[in-house]
Amino acid sequence: MNIKTLFIVTAAGITLAACHSNTYHIKGSAENMQDGDTLFLTTDMVTGIPCDTLVVKNGKFSLSGSADSTCFCMLYSAKAHQINATFFRENGNIDIRLSAEPSASRVGGTPCNNEWQRLNDSLMVVGKAINLIAERIYAHPVSPAEREKGMKEIEELNKQFSNKVEVAAERNIDNEFGYFLILNFSKDIFSATTTKHLISQMPKELRQRTAIQQMEQELAKQANTAEGSVMPDFTLPDAEGNPVSALAEIKKHKLTVIDFWASWCGPCRREMPSVISLYESYKDKGLGILGVSLDNNKDAWTNAIKQWGTSWTQVSDLKGWESSAATLFNVKSIPCTVIVDQEGKILRRDLRDEQLRNFVADYLK
DSSP: OOOOOSOGGGOOOEEOOOOSOEEEEEEEEETTOOTTOEEEEESOTTTOOEEEEEEOBTTEEEEEEEESSOEEEEEEESSOTTSEEEEEEOSEEEEEEEOSSTTOOEEESSHHHHHHHHHHHHHHHHHHHHHHHHHHHHSSOOOHHHHHHHHHHHHHHHHHHHHHHHHHHHHTTTSHHHHHHHHHHTTTTSOHHHHHHHHHHSOHHHHTSHHHHHHHHHHHHHGGGSTTSBOOOOEEEBTTSOEEEHHHHHTTSSEEEEEEEOTTOHHHHHHHHHHHHHHHHHGGGTEEEEEEEOOSOHHHHHHHHHHHTOOSEEEOOSOGGGOHHHHHTTOOSSSEEEEEETTOBEEEESOOHHHHHHHHHHHTO
16 A cells, blocks of 8 residues: 655755746744754755755844745754755745744745645645554554555545645646646656646746656656556567567456566565465456566576466566666556556556455456
8 A cells, every 4th residue: 555655845856947036035943942053954855965054043043045946945953853844945035933843844935835835734634644544554453354444545545645736736837836746746646647737737938848848758658558558569588588479468368467576676575475366366267467577687586486486477678677668668666567458458557455456356257
């Protein structure tokens, strides 16, 4: 079950492309900090390397400057990194209130920062509900029925989470905040259809930016392997080196699960018993599986096949993440599944565990 992160503020460092002179004035308060304590400002969300320093005095801090673009930043305590706030450095007076309680800091004062705080306030409610359910069904022994009920509740909350981000993007489609959401959260939160719709609503100035044009090119490529399309064929060698055509293999079965995996992938190994059970339960009713490994080492790949005793067709070009099939299907993480009918029409993508079993059972009943 994919539980969405409560705070989408953990994205990598992001500089937006608006090129105009921004004069910003940051003023704020810092809870439980002493005179002389240091705050670091960073635009790099991965390394946290500071680009500026602020000093606390009487529980307050300030910084003024100019920049040629709107930039996503983090302000954090040098002593206690959990005291932090993410915000947009943009033209205007930016208000920041740092709290000692994680996630309780607040930002505002400028358009992007007001919208950022508004979105995070709404996501916090959903995120807390997701975390409570997850703790209930994963941290404690529960019955299969209770776990399934909780997973469905989380799935519904995930939809609410996505919808809130989508609404925020559409509400800000003509400004830097909407651009920020579309650029950085389309892959994790929006469907391809939603992303296309949002981009189509952007003003020409934003849509002509290089990053959006590259995104449109990627979406066009993904359309070939999206749900509802007929998959393109690919040919890869099996463990004995014999070429295997994916479409030829698929035509042998009423329903085929293309399973992208690797011997080094922990989640793949944990889920393999479930995949084996699914295959054994439905192979006589028309289910086929085509395993596509993202391994680099042939021995590791073939040993994993022997260890599990899988009897379905397995292929790999041993190119890891550069696998031609993984590239063709835009596979960004594994395990990943693509479910196709006998003609190669893509019915669903990324179903796993009970969701996958339920879909197969319903299709082959």
